[in-house]
Amino acid sequence: MNALQGPLHIYRAVAGAANGWTRVSSGRRCQTLFKVLVKSLSPKELVRIHVPKPLDRNDGTFLMRYRMYESVNEGLKIEVLYGDKHVAQSPYILKGPVYHEYCDCPEEDPQAWQKTLSCPIKEPQIAKDFASFPSINLQQMLNEVPERFGDERGAIVHYTVLNNHIYRRSLGKYTDFKMFSDEILLSLARKVLLPDLEFYINLGDWPLEHRKVNETPGPIPIISWCGSLDSRDIILPTYDITHSTLEAMRGVTNDLLSIQGNTGPSWINKTEKAFFRGRDSREERLQLVQLSKENPELLDAGITGYFFFQEKEKELGKAKLIGFFDFFKYKYQVNMDGTVAAYRYPYLMLGDSLVLKQDSPYYEHFYMGLEPWKHYVPIKRNLSDLLEKIKWAKENDEEAKKIAKDGQLTARDLLQPHRLYCYYYRVLQKYAQRQSSKPEIRDGMELVPQPNDDTSICQCSRKKSSREEL
Template sequence: RLRKWERKEGTSSEDGMVTMRRAVVALALLLSLYCSQADDPKPKKAKEEAKKLGPVSSAKSILFGPGLNPRIVTPARYIYIQAVDNAGTNFTSSPPGDTIFSIDARMKRPGADEWHQVKAEVHNLGDGCFQVFYIFHIQPEKLIMVIRGPDGGLVGGQRVIFEWPEFEACYCPTKNEEDFAEQYNCKAEEMQLEADLAKFPVITKDLVTRAKEALLDKNSCFVHYVIKNNRVHGKAYGIYQGFKKYIDEILVSLARRVRIPDVEFVFNLGDWPQANLTAEGLPVLSWCGSNDTDDIIVPTYKATLSTVFGKDLENVNEVDARCYQQGGWKSKINKLFWRGRDSNAVRSHFVDEIASQNKKYIDADISKNHFNYYPTEQDRANDKRLQAGKKVERVRFEEYWRFKYLLNIDGTVAAYRLPALLAGDSLVLRQESKWYEHFYAELEPFVHYVPVKEDLSDVMKQLHWARNHDKRSQSITRNARQFARARLGPDQIYCYYFRALQRYNQNMDYEPEIPPGYEEEKQQLPECKCSKKKKRDKSKKKKKKKGEVAANA
């Protein structure tokens, strides 16, 4: 294989061996991962799958995840349970039985004596882990969660107790930026972000002004933002402003968590990147990038709308929680599945030419527009595929995971559903493309997905490879799911926006000012008791009882 690779790439054996060594090291690290994340409590080494595991031990099972830290404030919160047997061995598939973990979450309102139930659920993820979801919409004086296993014992031998945990609408920004980064487990450097900002080592007032003027000349839809003293101001340009509310929402929400450095930037509201390499490089923030543009990429509106605020079906955490309800890997239909709009020629070619000739292996169709929407009736009449009855009804997103293989194809730009596909328990076949989102640079072929050529000419070859390598396919699917949990959850989306604005500010050589007439996006400012982030008086700290985790927010 190495010799074939050398002939194809025209490289030397020495170069090839370096690459192969790196690949072996990376593979060894991946094989060492369990359901627990790298910075979670280290689990004991799992024994061979063939060896029968004992019953689940509540005391030895492990709690981890951002929902255990009351200082990580997201609209919904998530804790994970790694199921462990009596011998201390991790489960890597679903333990026998139905729901084997339960949660009782209660909170006490400020100044009240009675306790109220908190909405909380436990979901079997099918890989030895369970997801605990909980949410509250006012600030409690105290929140107590009791998570029990099948033997009735406390998971990890402890209750979870928070005092005065902040909720999503609390305006309690952390003043020290790196304190926030530490609380939220933000990466010190984001790979794509560093590459994007390296193109703009010095961002001047003139450069931002010229970026704004360039987008005006192109009749683009965008927002000119100025964040000053942690207050978000902006002015919208262009006729289509429907997506502005999504970027407003994430910026205002971030300002409730951390004091954003003063910045001035142009944010593109369209799907297509705006900073073209063939012209002068100008700093523009966008949701999607490409190999021939210079945009600074941040998580898409789809990511914030669904995963952060829970207002869309393609929520990474929701997919992670629900996909196993379709029965798991062995119960899946052994076909490649795809649905989507005919937003580019490759999609139509795939359905009409490839899928139609391979119905034994592929279930694919062009679906109707969302809500069957068309700008005008003439547009509807001009849709020849629709008029010919060749567009099918949309499929509920949870139905995707009935199939073992899912195809990700570009739409007008990158397909923004990829985060949700990676979070599920089906193998993703991903089209090679010039388009990318903020996390694509971290994905590796045959580690997180199976690659297919841009024109999909090898899709059947790659599908047959996956069908003939079932264990490898399942391993790739597990890696993708772990990546989605670790890097695409709501806490990490906040992190990425924070790092983007922080690093952008570091490259600015001027202090921004708010132009006349720019509207401020107001905070709600409900009554909240903000946590003391620093210099806590240890002498007044309440003594923790045995069997409790006191997370004094």
């Protein structure tokens, strides 16, 4: 099989290690005959490894995931088989030790860890975010953040990372989403030695710091999940992307990996309309539904839940909920802001439909890697050119298909699980380098413990060094 040549990429969930992808011709027959086996390199090491079915990305590639329930010392052997024959340069050897997700065994050389994950040398968004903060005054943060953002309605969590342990205290009433920041920080700490640092994460939707650099006092580096053109927050991957990456092997359907194996019919068989479903979280969404009513041959848009504009439900109607995978039955996807940036955007980009993206002052951490007319088609914020852009796509099918494909491939690269871990680490590293004083465990902070997974065996072979020895 000539189609079965090329490098292999396999995701080790949930640790976020990404090593490549398998090139294989698609189709039912191929899916039946194609399989991947993951097992211990040593017959003496018997480990539990879950390997679900391959995700067919319908472009000649499959996505493989596996989850280990024990660690192995010798390493892993990965066999890619078509029928009973090795293909795609199989077998692959991952030399050990290889640790499972919940094994607390951090690499003490962050540079070696980043090299292993092939972390990008540059992250333009991180460079832009930290340009406003050549130094970080922890005392100023301690004085200002609780007063400015930590009232009863606040959604701020104060973290200290010290000797690779995570400590935190909540400021405000709306901090339940700390479970996402807790989990990614703990997961990182199990994999690599984190720098000592002290910082505040905003768990709310809107970025908080709107002071300009030349103001007195100047801005402070609040960490948020969403940025905007008029704010100075430092951006991390959203809680949704974070949760998706961590949950990729725990049965969640709409994660960033499984979405790639459920992109609907091939391009030529998709319904030639633009599609949207969502809540009424922005007035332009109501305008979109009205456009849909007036132009049903071009657009199928509906509101699935009314909260902000309940009086409009009788006029516009309420659409039935539809599974996200079914979105990709349509050739064009309309991406519109919700309260801030629409967190469905990465999922839409990973499909194989053309994304029509509303102009927005809001952004997520990966937006700088995408270009209009190369990876998506831009539409004006007031939607005045939406119908024109849909008509353009219909009249220029090959070009629309190419933009959709280029956007999909770029999103695959930007949103790989290991890239999320790299991005988190780089933000923490840059932040720590700029602190003007040593972080401390403050009054009211509690230790966030590592999960106790008694069902998984963890034998860490790395020598534990104290901070003074590093």
